[in-house]
Amino acid sequence: MTCELAFIKALRAMAGHPAARGLDDDCAVLDLGAKTLVLTHDAMAQGVHYPDAADPYDVAWKLVAVNMSDLAAKGAQPVGVLLGYMLGRDDVRFLEGLRAALDHFGAALLGGDTIAGPGPQVLGLTAIGRASHCPVPSRAGARAGDGLWVTGALGAAMLGFEALESGSGDSTAYRRPQARLAEGKALAPRVTAMMDISDGLLLDAWRMAEASGLTLSIDSGSVPIAASEARRADALRWGDDYELLFTAPAGTDLPVPAFRIGEAAERTNESPLLLDGLPITDPTGLGYQHKNDRETQVPPS
Amino acid sequence: MTCELAFIKALRAMAGHPAARGLDDDCAVLDLGAKTLVLTHDAMAQGVHYPDAADPYDVAWKLVAVNMSDLAAKGAQPVGVLLGYMLGRDDVRFLEGLRAALDHFGAALLGGDTIAGPGPQVLGLTAIGRASHCPVPSRAGARAGDGLWVTGALGAAMLGFEALESGSGDSTAYRRPQARLAEGKALAPRVTAMMDISDGLLLDAWRMAEASGLTLSIDSGSVPIAASEARRADALRWGDDYELLFTAPAGTDLPVPAFRIGEAAERTNESPLLLDGLPITDPTGLGYQHKNDRETQVPPS
Numbered sequence A, B: 001m002t003c004e005l006a007f008i009k010a011l012r013a014m015a016g017h018p019a020a021r022g023l024d025d026d027c028a029v030l031d032l033g034a035k036t037l038v039l040t041h042d043a044m045a046q047g048v049h050y051p052d053a054a055d056p057y058d059v060a061w062k063l064v065a066v067n068m069s070d071l072a073a074k075g076a077q078p079v080g081v082l083l084g085y086m087l088g089r090d091d092v093r094f095l096e097g098l099r100a101a102l103d104h105f106g107a108a109l110l111g112g113d114t115i116a117g118p119g120p121q122v123l124g125l126t127a128i129g130r131a132s133h134c135p136v137p138s139r140a141g142a143r144a145g146d147g148l149w150v151t152g153a154l155g156a157a158m159l160g161f162e163a164l165e166s167g168s169g170d171s172t173a174y175r176r177p178q179a180r181l182a183e184g185k186a187l188a189p190r191v192t193a194m195m196d197i198s199d200g201l202l203l204d205a206w207r208m209a210e211a212s213g214l215t216l217s218i219d220s221g222s223v224p225i226a227a228s229e230a231r232r233a234d235a236l237r238w239g240d241d242y243e244l245l246f247t248a249p250a251g252t253d254l255p256v257p258a259f260r261i262g263e264a265a266e267r268t269n270e271s272p273l274l275l276d277g278l279p280i281t282d283p284t285g286l287g288y289q290h291k292n293d294r295e296t297q298v299p300p301s
Helices: A006-015 A018-023 A056-073 A091-105 A156-166 A181-187 A200-210 A229-236 B002-015 B018-023 B056-073 B091-105 B156-166 B181-187 B200-212 B229-235
Strands: A030-031 A038-043 A076-086 A106-115 A122-131 A147-151 A195-196 A215-216 A244-249 A260-267 A273-275 A278-279 B028-031 B038-046 B078-084 B108-115 B121-131 B144-150 B191-198 B213-217 B244-249 B259-265 B273-275 B279-282
Touching: A006 A018, A006 A156, A006 B078, A006 B091, A006 B108, A018 A030, A018 B078, A018 B108, A030 A076, A030 B078, A030 B108, A030 B144, A038 A056, A038 A076, A038 B078, A056 A076, A056 A091, A056 A122, A056 A181, A056 A195, A076 A091, A076 A181, A076 A273, A076 B002, A076 B018, A076 B028, A076 B038, A076 B121, A091 A106, A091 B002, A091 B273, A106 B002, A106 B018, A106 B028, A106 B273, A122 A200, A122 B038, A122 B078, A122 B121, A156 A273, A181 A244, A195 A200, A200 A215, A200 A244, A200 A260, A200 B200, A260 B191, B018 B028, B018 B191, B038 B056, B056 B078, B056 B091, B056 B181, B056 B191, B078 B091, B078 B181, B156 B229, B200 B213, B200 B244, B200 B259, B244 B259
Parallel strands: A038 B108, A076 A106, A106 B038, A215 A273, B078 B108, B213 B273
Antiparallel strands: A030 A038, A038 A122, A076 A122, A147 A244, A147 A260, A195 A244, A215 A260, A273 A278, B028 B038, B038 B121, B078 B121, B144 B244, B144 B259, B191 B244, B213 B259, B273 B279
């Protein structure tokens, strides 16, 4: 077994604790009686999750932001992080980005471990948040008849990545992603399912549909995009925008701006996803894929 | 700045949250009102913290055990872990060791992240425990007049490492370290300071003395060792035994077997450590050292 998905499947079989949510959610949710904690861990490897030449400031920012986005999807308030740091090219610059990101998202540095390693840098961050609403939203709660919404335009990170690659244009959206923490908190009491879009709208919607055991229909024309119309198909498949994707009963009074892009229905055939009425039966090409050896940064369109 | 210690110092300056304990303790201690959580994260790199040829079962075991030992030093009851896993040589074997270790220590798999990376494997584990006693013991609480104890014999991991290297003898103590969880819980209400011995008795005692702002005197002859008398000096400097080192008021009725090896006194000179009455003013050579580029596995004796 060398495949990431096979490993994750085997891990999943071990994760019987209710807080683990079958490893099928963005976070672990630990019920402590009076309080509920939300825990998430993301790892990033140089050359896979960020380019060798990336500014360490941006690497630190992204490491924090992707974890904060997982907390946002649970409606959680950040408490703090534990950092697993491997010394790299410019540790001072990394620390500057770390401090800026932690300040920005309101998370404290609580602990961690610093090591030296012989190969490319690998980083890990565990983020801890306090649930603001119980039950804590999951990916699995969508119900037939629900509407499907997204909190903002997609494709900004794609354009930012391309700007960075070409050396012209604004790459901020790619280098310094935001996390929808305020929106997640406001939405948590209203949604039936919620997750962040880290790997592309279509792939993440597929995952929500699979977790919820139903079919999500998306009207691609109604998805807000930050790119030109010619790039719509790409924007639906590109990751790193970290908007929230959620379902709620049709007619729900939403506390934050959001765009309705589709709805949930009973699964009537094999397909978890209908795109403009066409059933999609294979997630390949929908977004960031996990391959046998590497994750791909740019999804096929 | 390429040095691990310099990086840690800079991190420390950022860690103002009381739960972080100034990054000067084995764990973060998060007070949630009715409950207190103890959080720790350790990272391990192939070729640095474990040999390239190590059995992945043992790697998983050690990754879990070192974190459990940090919880033990806080008197905490394991709750669960989040795993940052980079795919490696034999992921099935790693999973077997992970499952065995989690079962053994009573910790649930709660979440994490699995990635593929281009270089040597780097692993991270965050462990979460529930404090059994508040205030949660720290390294910093030793008081002049306290006795200094250790929960068991040192040097077993050293002999195990040598058995593994030579291919003859029992290497279990090195490959499958234990964590003194039951002892830590029993001791937590009685100790003034406590930590686990991961990097060698003398170096870790030095750290406790520095954190507590006093001098610890150790009578080397009274330290229980698992090796022959000829190896006593080595056993005092070798890590990986994961016994608990603690101080308590002289005359304390200890709830578990432990060996008194010295005492704490006011700092009267520059030296945090007196070994058989001789002041030690430089921690170099006391145990596992953090060097500029690599950690060394075998400390100088």
